[in-house]
Amino acid sequence: MTDPIISVDQLTKTFRSPKRQGGRLGALRTLFTREYTVTSAVSGISFSVDRGELIGYIGPNGAGKSTTIKMLTGILVPTSGELQVAGLVPWQRREQNALNIGVVFGQRSQLWWDLPLIESFDLVAKMYRVAPDRYRRDLGRFRELLDLDEYIDTPVRQLSLGQRMRGDLTAALLHDPRIVYLDEPTVGLDVVAKERIRSFIEEINRDRGTTVILTTHDLVDVERLCRRIILIDQGQVLYDGTVERLTAMYAPYRVLVVRLAPDRGDSTDGGDNANHDRPLGLPGVEPAGREPGVIRLRFDPAIIGAPELISAVVRRYPVSDLSIVEPELESVIRELYERRPATT
Amino acid sequence: MTKINLGIALWMAGLRGALQYRTDTFIVIVMALVFQGTGFAFAWVLLSRFESLAGWTLGQVAFLYGLRLIVHAVAGVLTGPFFGLDWQVRSGEFDRYLIRPLPPLLQFMTQRVEISIFGDVLGGVGIFLLANQLVGIAWTPIALVYLLLAIVGGALAEGAVRVLIGAFSFRFLASQSFLYLADSVFSTFANYPLTIFGTLLKLLFTFVLPLAFVAYVPATVLLDRTAELQVNPLLAYIAPTVGVIWIAAAVRVFNREIRNYQSAGH
Amino acid sequence: MSAVASSLPAYLKLASLQMQVTHAYRADVIGGLSVVLLRILLLKAVWTAAYADRASVDGVALPDLMTFVTLGNLQLVLMRPMLVWYVQRRIHDGQIGLDLARPVPFLGQLFAQQVGATAGLLPFVVLSIPLAFLVGNLAPPASAAAAIAYFASLLLAFLIATLIGLLMGLVAFWTVQSLGVGVIYEFATQFFGGALIPLTFFPSALRTLANLLPFQTQVFIPVSIYTGAISDPADIVQALGLQVFWVAALSVIAWAVWQYAKRAVTVYRG
Numbered sequence: 024m025t026d027p028i029i030s031v032d033q034l035t036k037t038f039r040s041p042k043r044q045g046g047r048l049g050a051l052r053t054l055f056t057r058e059y060t061v062t063s064a065v066s067g068i069s070f071s072v073d074r075g076e077l078i079g080y081i082g083p084n085g086a087g088k089s090t091t092i093k094m095l096t097g098i099l100v101p102t103s104g105e106l107q108v109a110g111l112v113p114w115q116r117r118e119q120n121a122l123n124i125g126v127v128f129g130q131r132s133q134l135w136w137d138l139p140l141i142e143s144f145d146l147v148a149k150m151y152r153v154a155p156d157r158y159r160r161d162l163g164r165f166r167e168l169l170d171l172d173e174y175i176d177t178p179v180r181q182l183s184l185g186q187r188m189r190g191d192l193t194a195a196l197l198h199d200p201r202i203v204y205l206d207e208p209t210v211g212l213d214v215v216a217k218e219r220i221r222s223f224i225e226e227i228n229r230d231r232g233t234t235v236i237l238t239t240h241d242l243v244d245v246e247r248l249c250r251r252i253i254l255i256d257q258g259q260v261l262y263d264g265t266v267e268r269l270t271a272m273y274a275p276y277r278v279l280v281v282r283l284a285p286d287r288g289d290s291t292d293g294g295d296n297a298n299h300d301r302p303l304g305l306p307g308v309e310p311a312g313r314e315p316g317v318i319r320l321r322f323d324p325a326i327i328g329a330p331e332l333i334s335a336v337v338r339r340y341p342v343s344d345l346s347i348v349e350p351e352l353e354s355v356i357r358e359l360y361e362r363r364p365a366t367t
Numbered sequence: 368m369t370k371i372n373l374g375i376a377l378w379m380a381g382l383r384g385a386l387q388y389r390t391d392t393f394i395v396i397v398m399a400l401v402f403q404g405t406g407f408a409f410a411w412v413l414l415s416r417f418e419s420l421a422g423w424t425l426g427q428v429a430f431l432y433g434l435r436l437i438v439h440a441v442a443g444v445l446t447g448p449f450f451g452l453d454w455q456v457r458s459g460e461f462d463r464y465l466i467r468p469l470p471p472l473l474q475f476m477t478q479r480v481e482i483s484i485f486g487d488v489l490g491g492v493g494i495f496l497l498a499n500q501l502v503g504i505a506w507t508p509i510a511l512v513y514l515l516l517a518i519v520g521g522a523l524a525e526g527a528v529r530v531l532i533g534a535f536s537f538r539f540l541a542s543q544s545f546l547y548l549a550d551s552v553f554s555t556f557a558n559y560p561l562t563i564f565g566t567l568l569k570l571l572f573t574f575v576l577p578l579a580f581v582a583y584v585p586a587t588v589l590l591d592r593t594a595e596l597q598v599n600p601l602l603a604y605i606a607p608t609v610g611v612i613w614i615a616a617a618v619r620v621f622n623r624e625i626r627n628y629q630s631a632g633h
Numbered sequence: 634m635s636a637v638a639s640s641l642p643a644y645l646k647l648a649s650l651q652m653q654v655t656h657a658y659r660a661d662v663i664g665g666l667s668v669v670l671l672r673i674l675l676l677k678a679v680w681t682a683a684y685a686d687r688a689s690v691d692g693v694a695l696p697d698l699m700t701f702v703t704l705g706n707l708q709l710v711l712m713r714p715m716l717v718w719y720v721q722r723r724i725h726d727g728q729i730g731l732d733l734a735r736p737v738p739f740l741g742q743l744f745a746q747q748v749g750a751t752a753g754l755l756p757f758v759v760l761s762i763p764l765a766f767l768v769g770n771l772a773p774p775a776s777a778a779a780a781i782a783y784f785a786s787l788l789l790a791f792l793i794a795t796l797i798g799l800l801m802g803l804v805a806f807w808t809v810q811s812l813g814v815g816v817i818y819e820f821a822t823q824f825f826g827g828a829l830i831p832l833t834f835f836p837s838a839l840r841t842l843a844n845l846l847p848f849q850t851q852v853f854i855p856v857s858i859y860t861g862a863i864s865d866p867a868d869i870v871q872a873l874g875l876q877v878f879w880v881a882a883l884s885v886i887a888w889a890v891w892q893y894a895k896r897a898v899t900v901y902r903g
Contacts (some may be wrong), residue, residue, distance in 0.1 A: 038629055093630055098465045100626045104573070114626070121468040133463040137384035146380055150467055352407060394813040403818035409829045416834045417683040417690075544664055551668045555675045563682035 027071035028202060028234055029095065034104035036065040036090050038110035048126055049057070064090040066258040067104065074201070077228045077235040079249035081356075087258040088238050092204055094235070096126050109201055122151065125195030129207030132187055133194065134179045140190050144197060151198035158197065165193040168223060169275045185216040196227060202234045203227070221247050231362070242352040254356065262364060273358040274350040275325065278311055281318040281336055305335060352367065373469065378445075379479035385480045392482045399486025406558065407432055407494055421562045426501025427590050432558045434499050435489025435582035437523035439554070440484045446526040447481030449533045455542045456536045459631030472530070472621055504589060513604075520607025524577035525611035527552055534621040537628045540565030549576075557581045564596055580609040643737045647893025648749035655753025662757050662787075664745050665713075669706050670761065673769040676687035676702045676829065692834055696770050697860050698831065702768030705828035705852045705861060712791050712851065715750045716743050720805040740891055743802060747795045775861025782869050786855035789876035794822075794851050796883035803887070806894045826852030831863075847883070850876045 038230040042058040065087040069336070072078060082088050093099040094106060097113035106112060113120040126133075134143040162245060166172050169189040174182060179190065186209060195203060198362050205224065209217040225248055227233045239245060245252060252269065254262040262269055307326025311319040320341065322332055336342060386392060410432060415426035423431070453477070455461045464471035504510065528549050536542040553576075561569055561583050572578035584606040587593045593600040655662065677699055684695050693701075718742070723729040733739055767773055774780040799813050823829055825848040832843050832853050843849050854872045857863040863872055 040629070062633050089630075096466050098462050098630055099628065118463055118468045118470070124466065126466045128462070131460065131462070133467075135380055137382060137387045138380060142380065142383075146377065149376055150469055361403070397813055398816045400819050401820050405824050405829075411680070411834060413683060413838055417685075419680045420679065421685075433704050474648055495772055544660065547664060548667060555668075555671050559675070559679060565678070565680045568678070568713065619777075 024072065028074045028109055029072035029236075030105070030107045031071065031091075032066045032069045032105040033094075034065060034069070034091070034094060034106055035067055035102045035104045036062075036087075036094060036099060038062045038064060059355070064258055065094070068255065068258070068260045069262050070253055070260060072234060072236070074234055075228070075232045076222070076251060077249055079245040079252040080236055080238045080255065080259075081240075081245060081252055082255040086256045088255055090258075091255070092206055092236070092238055095122070096124060096204055108206065123201050125200040125203045126199070127188075127191045127195045127205050127208050129188070129205075129210040132191055132228070134190055134364065135181045137178055139176045139178055140182070142169070143179065143190065143194055147194045147197050152197070153198050159274070161197060161199070162193070165196070168226070169193060169219070184211050184215070188212065188216075188220065192223065196233075199231065200233065202236070204236045204238070206238045207240065208237070209239065209244055217241070217244075221261065224248055226280065236283060240354070246352050254359070256360075256363075262359065269359070270350060270352075270355050273362065274355040275352060276321050277329070278325050278348045279320045279322060279329070279336065280346045280348060281320065281340060281342055283316050283318065284341040284343040285316065305332065370469070370473070374473055374477055375396040378480065379468075380473040381477050382480040383483055395482045396486035396489070396538065399483040400490050403436055403487065403490040403494075410558070418631060421560055421561050422595070423592075424501070426498050427586075427592070428559070429494055429498035430502055430504075430590060431560065431582055431586045433491050433493070433495030434517070434586055435521075435558050436493075437495060438518055438525060438582055439557075440491055441518055441522035442485035442529075443481050443484040443487065444522075445476040446529040447484065448476060448479050449529045450543060450546055451479075452533045453541060456628065457540055462603050462630055465625070465628070470622075471625060472618060502590065503520065504514060513585070514589065516607040517582075517589070519592075520610035521581040521585065521608075523610030524580050525615040526558075527610065528553070528576060530614070530617035530621050534617065534624040537626075538623045552576065553578060553581065557583065559583075560587075560595075572596055575607055578611050580606050613630075634783065640737045643735070643803035644741060644745035644748075647742055647745040648752065651746045651749025652753035653677070655750050662754060666710060666757060667776055669710050670764055673703050673706055673765060676706075677769050693731050693831060693833060693862075696772060698861070699770035700860055701831055701856050701862075702828065703765050703771050705826065705856050706823075707761070707765055708787070708790070708852060708855065709760055709822060709826070709828055711751055712794040713750075713753055713754070713819070714747060714794055714801065714815075716747055716795070717805065717812065717818075718799040719743070719746055720802035721812055721837045724805055740887065742801065743799050744795060747798060751791065757837055768879050772860070775864060779858055779861055779864070782873070783859040784856055784878060786858050786873060789873065789880060790855050792880045793847055793883060796880065796887055799848065799887050800883070801888060803890050803894050806897055820848075820850055822848045825849060827856075828852045847879045850879050869894045 039059045039061050042060050068087070068091065080088055080091070090099065094112060097117045100114045108120060109123045111120050111123070134140065135146065144162060148155075148162075153161075166175065169192065171189060171193065171268065174186050179187060182190065192208065208221050208224070209263050212220065220253055221244060224235060224237070228235050228248075235248075237244065237249060249266065250263070251265050253260060254269075305322075305327055307323040309321045311321035318330070318336075320336070322329075333345060336345070407429070411425065412427050414420060414428060419426075420428055452461075455475075461471075461475070464474040467474060498528070529546060532542050532545050532549060556568075556572065557578050561572060561579050564572070570577075573580075584596070584603050587596055588600075588603050588606070593603045596603055674679045680695065680698055680702070682689060684698075690693060720729070723732060726755055732742060735742065762771065774783055797818065801818060804814055822852060825841070825846050827849060832840060832849060835843060843853075854863070858869060858872065
């Protein structure tokens with residue numbers, strides 16, 4: 024049993040900033056003030072990550088996601104708690120920690136703004152002491168995978184967001200880090216670009232076994248890529264586990280969408296009124312919205328299996344088409360928020 | 368690649384980046400020249416009417432002036448970016464230096480090069496060469512070595528003050544005004560022999576700010592004026608080490624203060 | 634004249650807005666004043682060393698010299714022409730069109746802006762007088778007549794500074810390098826205005842050059858009247874006359890340049 028590559032125990036971060044003084048000589052008084060505003064960004068979170076996992080780290084704005092990532096990467100010093108990444112305490116051994124990790128911030132580039140993209144790669148390769156032939160080979164792969172050639176000689180400040188993001192991803196991965204932190208890597212991108220980034224992430228996790236911590240607001244990213252998610256809110260872990268278990272806990276249902284055959288007329292009117300709460304008279308089945316020609320039935324697979332429900336539906340209605348829809352992660356999470364105990 | 372080579376490569380990148388802005392380059396250099404030109408013109412006109420300043424002739428004052436400008440330029444080579452540290456700390460741009468495998472201070476100092484240093488160097492060397500025509504210095508190998516050490520030591524001293532002031536950006540988020548103030552103090556007073564100032568200033572510029580060691584003390588050694596220092600001349604010879612001590616302390620403080628970095632936006 | 638009168642409310646509004654802007658940037662103002670005070674401190678040390686126990690040189694006594702230098706530098710702070718930066722900024726932000734479209738003469742607007750900026754600086758400069766007195770020297774005016782003549786001269790100096798600032802601001806319509814021109818101007822005024830070395834000490838060739846330039850009318854002349862260096866009524870009139878000449882000359886030049894700039898602007902906008 025190998026040790027987890029990341030282990031976090033009771034990690035806490037509070038920010039103290041001097042309370043800004045107003046009035047005359049406000050700036051000077053702020054300098055000497057004893058009053059502080061204390062913000063608790065992260066309070067006592069614990070989790071561990073094994074090598075090769077691809078984890079979604081999600082939560083609302085201000086939940087403490089970025090703060091956690093910044094502690095994991097060594098940017099911030101924790102107020103208390105234990106933290107180990109690949110055997111190191113990040114903020115104590117920043118440079119060694121940096122060699123093990125790659126970081127991409129969706130909203131901020133780490134490339135050299137005024138220089139052609141290729142020069143950023145050259146500098147990064149030098150910094151991380153990547154051997155020249157390995158650099159050439161790996162860069163060639165990235166150029167191909169991410170289509171970098173068309174703009175690799177353009178100054179970074181002239182690149183579009185999608186191009187810059189691909190550049191940042193390459194720069195972060197050039198030294199083949201063991202762990203990669205991606206903070207909102209698909210933000211602001213169009214659908215095609217998003218998908219390209221997602222498959223790229225999937226590929227590096229699969230082919231190179233790179234551990235990936237993905238922070239995102241886009242739950243499609245999560246659905247697409249992550250088996251395990253850690254949900255954080257108000258500085259605390261609300262959920263840590265697989266998406267399936269989360270769904271089973273908070274939205275243990277699926278929806279059967281029935282498209283009715285048009286020429287047979289809507290013979291379902293009135294007939295079901297008596298069984299409104301239990302359409303078809305079956306347990307574990309609820310109506311879930313109704314449109315002309317379409318019936319949606321929400322059912323709990325634990326109570327009634329899909330095949331059984333389908334045959335009942337087909338017997339009862341003139342069906343032209345059927346599909347089964349999984350609950351969206353978004354609704355699952357919303358359900359979780361609604362059900363969690365009120366926090367102080 | 369050793370850290371030094373890496374530092375140089377990064378610095379060259381910073382220079383290339385700065386040179387992208389063609390128009391700014393020219394104007395910045397001209398402005399730097401005008402800035403020093405006025406200061407030196409003042410000293411020149413003054414000393415053409417008055418024979419000496421506290422016993423310093425025109426040539427000697429020019430020597431000090433030119434030396435100080437060269438030191439200022441060298442200090443600016445790595446510490447120019449400090450005037451933007453405030454903003455980088457507040458906006459979270461400073462993050463990137465903490466997640467790359469090099470000392471954050473080194474990365475920060477090489478990110479961009481202040482083009483004005485080239486104007487300073489031009490002006491400084493010009494005045495220094497002029498001074499050499501007026502002052503007879505026997506440039507023995509030892510003297511040349513000492514000159515080099517003096518320039519490096521002085522630059523370290525002036526740079527250390529910037530690093531120290533910048534270090535408190537992490538805690539207070541405001542250092543730019545103090546940087547400008549310190550810069551003004553150095554630019555105003557370091558060009559002149561310390562002897563013209565009152566006791567309070569003399570003490571301030573020796574023990575609180577290393578201003579005296581930026582150019583004045585080494586100049587007294589090279590001009591053979593160590594008698595006016597009222598201390599053992601030996602202490603004057605080791606003036607460059609003051610810069611080393613200051614920068615070592617400043618770097619230590621800076622790296623410790625990084626712990627107070629709060630980044631930005633959550 | 635009636636044109637000016639009808640635009641007066643607009644001018645006052647612009648001036649008062651600019652005053653508020655100056656107040657908002659008071660950190661910068663205080664920073665700038667600190668730098669000037671440091672300069673005065675240095676000048677005192679240098680001049681004291683230069684005089685080397687002599688009571689006076691070339692008829693100038695050290696305390697008078699210090700008053701000269703202190704007052705001269707404070708004047709420069711007060712009359713610092715912000716129009717170079719103002720016009721440059723408005724062009725850069727694309728706001729210049731708004732200014733040009735106002736039903737108020739553009740040159741008048743610029744003038745009002747400068748008046749506002751100077752008015753905004755006035756309280757700061759006045760408050761720094763005690764400090765200036767400490768680091769330098771600030772003796773009272775030579776006489777009541779001198780004081781009156783000084784204020785007249787100061788007003789003329791302000792007009793000259795503003796007109797030059799206006800010219801530099803107009804240069805911004807042609808090139809970004811106008812900022813460099815602004816910086817050069819500041820140092821030229823310090824040096825050739827006599828705020829660092831009274832022109833009395835200039836070698837003859839340099840003195841001739843300085844006499845031809847308008848900068849001496851901004852610093853040297855008013856301060857000389859204040860300290861009584863120029864005390865003969867005939868001399869005072871002559872000095873003021875020189876200032877008036879420069880006001881007139883610069884006004885004509887400014888107007889001519891503006892006509893030229895107007896054409897350049899319409900081409901640009903078209």
